[in-house]
Amino acid sequence: MELKQYQSHALHWLRRYYQKCCVMQQAEDTFPASTAFTSVTAEIHEGQGLPYAPVRQVPGIPYVCLRIPTGGGKTLVACEAVSLGVQELLQRDRALILWLVPSDAIRTQTLSRMQDRDDPYRQSLDTSLGNVAVLDIEEATRMKRALLDSHTVIVVATMQAFRRRDMSALNVYKNNGELMSHFENLPPELLEAVEREPEGHFNQSLVNVFRLRRPFVIIDEAHNARQPLSFETLRRLNPSAVLELTATPNLKAEMVKEDGESYENPPSNVLFSVSAYALKAEEMIKLPIYLRYREPWDALLGDAIGVLNHLDGEARQEEAQTGEYIRPIMLLQAQPEYKDRASITVETVEAKLKEFGIHESEICVHTGSRRGLDGINVQTRESKVRFIITVQALKEGWDCPWAYVLFSVAEMGSSKAVEQILGRVLRMPKAKRKQRDDLNNAYAFVASSRFDEAAKALKEGLVASGFEGQDVDDLVVERPLLPGIPAETAPPPDVPVTTILPDKPKAALPLAVVDVVTWNPKTGELTVAKPLNKEQEDAVLAWAGTDKAQAAVRAAVNKRAGRAAEPQQRKTCPAEAGVTFSVPVLALKQGDFLHQLEEDDILERNHWTLAKCDALLPSFVIPTEQRGISIDVNETEKIQQRFLTETDRQQRLLESSAAWPPAKLIVATARAFPHPGLTDAEVDIWLQRVISEQEKRGVTLEQMTAHRHRFFKAVAARVNELEKQNQKKVYETLLYGDGSGTVHVSLASVFTFDPQKYPVGDRYHGLELPRHYYKEIGAMNHEEIECARIIAHDERVETWVRNLEREPKLSFWIQTSTDKFYPDFLAKLKNGKNLAVEYKGGHLAGNPDTVEKERLGKLWEERSGGQCFFEMVKGPGDFAKIQDAIKKAAA
Incomplete structure (x- = not known):
């Protein structure tokens, strides 16, 4: 299984961190794990490094986290990381690995795949480590010392197998005669590592085997294992290092009480984070999520079925074009059965589907009592399942990229319920973009009268699935007119429509609408009680004032009138507008x-x-x-x-x-x-x-x-x-x-930016920088922002891009003697010529790297025959060079 670019990036920085740890240790640094972390994160973020938060129960060991959103392939990254821990950090032929997971269901799934020699997970381990043995906890209690002496042994277990205040109740702490060989003929100083009873003797236990061997510990879904008792469990295991993998790491320190004392639970040391845009660029997930909200819920269900039927037709055409078979599936989230009030239960949703003409064979219910998914694979031609109804969570570890549509009547106050199945509709089938564009998106239908309620639940669910809060505003898009839904819908019930205006008008409502519209300036709520005529619509829109307020008013007025809402208008960037951005490369x-x-x-x-x-x-x-x-x-x-x-x-x-x-x-x-x-x-x-x-x-x-x-x-x-x-x-x-x-720069060999793929991680947030090729802009330091500002506001520039480093397939680069040079900015001028700008701080002006890159950039300019220009900006005093270069290129 070929690694995705963002997976390679994560492993590159993990390797770099482990290598730095070894260097710091050899230099007798007092805090090697901490110093290495700050140093490597400074490289990643091109600035000041992040502080390292040690865990007091396991002081000094490298304890870091890789943050990868749902659908990003955390387990494959973890398999590749095992060899980095063994070979780069521990520098051994083999080691004992403890792989901890949050539940027995995930343990069973992980163990099954790692024990299957034809599975990509196991092949990754075998390729990098040679002799590998994968055991469950019961097999580990019987393993012989000879196995550990000849193999890298991976024990897959739940944290619960080791974590309990009363350790005597757990088998892993008990004396075990089958483990005797591990303790025979050991030097006295080595036995100092074992955990002893109060009387002074020690048990020949599995935990003491771990203590002798100093396991490299991997914690999957690590946000579930950051309680004081979990840290104390790790202390007992005496690990050499801990690697966390999760979509949602703990980012803030928390005060906790233990044995009457207060302690600070440290945040996760996030070494590297993968963004949603990186996953999208690698075609791993379906984005954006197109949202439709509406009441009543049964009318919304009809809309959702219409979209699913449309996607089914698109899938048939996709198969005709590419041979790939897909059967789009809808996940329906019902409400639990309440004792004190009515609810839209699984049975209610199931009955309504049948009213819409859905055959019983197409419906599968998976709840605590009805386990319809157990033992079946819905991703076969033989299966007829198109609708899966659940309440809170699907089967743990269940993965179905064919799930395209999420329909939810869950309480809007609980984003947790949405989060538990939201990730199921994000995975892209075969991690490959489809020819039929509607199959590249996900669709969510949320029973609600207000967009902000529906969007909030989805956005919070995305954050809980590991996506950055700064990203989710762009990932959930209101789109009332979805494919498969007629433009004109049936009139809604004769009930008022209420909305909250984002910008509150200061004036009173015009007299023309006082009988049909009410306004609460304290709460910002506007209620449209009756359908409005044209004169009334114009009056209330004029009163609303700002574009945002008018958009909210227009949506409410249309909904009350029974008209389809207008599609959301959004300013498009050059990439979305179909502009081609090509730059000549240094060619052989x-x-x-x-x-x-x-x-x-x-x-x-x-x-x-x-x-x-x-x-x-x-x-x-x-x-x-x-x-x-x-x-x-x-x-x-x-x-x-x-x-x-x-x-x-x-x-x-x-x-x-x-x-x-x-x-x-x-x-x-x-x-x-x-x-x-x-x-x-x-x-x-x-x-x-x-x-x-x-x-x-x-x-x-x-x-x-x-x-x-x-x-x-x-x-x-x-x-x-x-x-x-x-x-x-x-x-x-x-x-x-x-x-x-033999080297040339001409239009016969160009790099073209992909309009669909810009795997930005950290993003720029600040004043508008117009003309950027993509909607998002990669992060920049203060000096780089000033460079971008000059480029973005120059009328001679048609479009520009913040060029991303270490993205050889998606960014422009020039080959150096040993590496690739990614200029910070590329600009396409209105006359068709190209400008590359690289910024270096004044303190770096004379170093060999700067000298080589400037020389190379000028060679690229020279060989282009006047089509390309390069400028190296060395410190804030050089900013004027950018305008001079634009002037020269525009001449």
């Missing part, structure tokens, strides 16, 4: 063809050898040996555990430390890193020289064997450094030397 000419210059083109020309390279490994450092389980207390009395040193020491005490012969170490090292372009023979000869050089420095084969993963990484880093040095020479020759005639 081969014969009569041009293609964008990429790193592979340089690698093909990078013929080099290790034969003449030195065999020094400056980054290979043997950590200082420590005795005992050390806890450091610094001057601020914050307890910090030397997590990597202790984990490494415990693992080596469990393993044989016998030295490998040089030949075995050479083979293992050569396999540990890719080296295309180098022969196995020259790598082996060079590695022999490296080992000899280390022995001259006093590093023994036993030490190299014991710390072989550090050795592997040091070798890989050195080979990469040597390769990049030679690669830079090749690049210089290709672009600026004898081969310079």
Whole structure:
């Protein structure tokens, strides 16, 4: 299963964090997990890093969170993250992994997939880790020490299996003779890690096996596991690191009481967040959600059925075009049966569907007592199910991308109820955009008389599903005229229509409407009691004043008159208006063809050898040996555990430390890193020289064997450094030397921004910046905002874009000697010419990266024949250069 770009980004930053932790630990930083977190988040956000919130029950260990919204593939990311924890952080051949989930249903599903060797989850684990064993908690209580010594063992369990105040009631804490081998012939200092009874003895328990092995812990749906008792449970397990994955992390500290004392529960350390726009750009979810609200509920149900029937017709045409079979499904959310008042129950909704002519075979009910989904797969041609009725939640872990329509009569005061099934209609079938555009959206029908009520419930449900609050206003769109619904609807019942005006008029209502319209200036409520004639409509619209207030009045007047509401008018951006934004790239000419210059083109020309390279490994450092389980207390009395040193020491005490012969170490090292372009023979000869050089420095084969993963990484880093040095020479020759005639910039090879895909994460919020190609604008610092302001307000600019970094398929870039350069801004002028602008702070003006990018940008400009222009802005004093560049390009 190929990773999506945002999944790769999340794993890239997690890898970077674990590598930084190791660097900080080797530098004897007092707070390596904290320092690394602040450093990496500063890189991610291109500014000040985020503070790290330690968990007092497990001090010092790396404890971070990846935030991925519902439908984003958290489990696949977690599978890939296991190898990062083992190889990058712990630097071991294998490790014990504890994978915690919130419920038994999810545990069963996760375990089943991970134990299936044909499943992408298991294939991900096998590919990156080699020998892997996946066990449930019962199997773990019987595992032998030999299994842990030869495999990466993943134990999938619920937190409840370990979490209880009375530990004696849980089997994982009890003495277990089947685990005896794990405690035999252990050095006394290693037994310091086990948890002992008050009398001094310890149980040969599963928890003590975990304590010896320092498990790497993954917590799925981690927002469910941040209570004091959960943290105390983690303390008992003695983890080496904790990785949380959730759509909704805890972002604020909370005060809690435990044993009569108050403590602050820390927020999650969110290392990386995935946005809704990233999921949409990767075609993972259906967005936006088109909302229709209406009363009475049964008329709304008729509308929803009309949309579902329309989507069914679209699906048949999609199958004819692409061969993909889809049967659109509606999820219906009924109310529970109230004792003190009437409710729209499952039975009521089911009966109404049958009144509309829906056959019984097309209806499935899934509640606590009627488990219609159990044991069936609705995503087959044989199934006839098109309507699924529930109350609060569907079967846990149930996933059906064919669900397109959400119909809800749930109480608007409970967004939780909406959230529980909202995520079900967001997933895109096969994670691929459809040819029929109506199949790329989700549809929600909420029984309500007011848009703000209906939209609020959906928006809060989206936030609860992991979407950013700043995004949801754009993800829920009022669209009264949906496909499949006739433009003219039946007149509503003879009841008043009330709405709240967003902008309160200060004047009194005009006399022409006082008999048919009432206005409450305190609450902002306008009530249309009777249908209005044309003169009255004009009068009340003139009285409303602002565009927003007039839109609300117009909707209320239309509804009371029985007319279809007017479609919401929204200002379109150039991408939505069909504007094409193409920019010539730096291209390589081969014969009569041009293609964008990429790193592979340089690698093909990078013929080099290790034969003449030195065999020094400056980054290979043997950590200082420590005795005992050390806890450091610094001057601020914050307890910090030397997590990597202790984990490494415990693992080596469990393993044989016998030295490998040089030949075995050479083979293992050569396999540990890719080296295309180098022969196995020259790598082996060079590695022999490296080992000899280390022995001259006093590093023994036993030490190299014991710390072989550090050795592997040091070798890989050195080979990469040597390769990049030679690669830079090749690049210089290709672009600026004898081969310079092979690179071109012309309209024959261009990059075109995709109007549908702009995977923005952090977004710009501020004064309007007109002409941006997309509706959203990527985040910028203060100086970059000033650059954008100058570009956006220049009348000579047709459109511009805040170019996103690390998006090679969706952003403009120019190949450097070792990486890709993404200019901060691209502008298309009205005369068709292009301008790229890069901002660098004044303190970075003379560094090698800035010099290389400016030189490359000017080469791109030079080779374009006057079609492209580049400007490097170095500090606030250079802002005037942007207008000069626009003037030059517009001439």
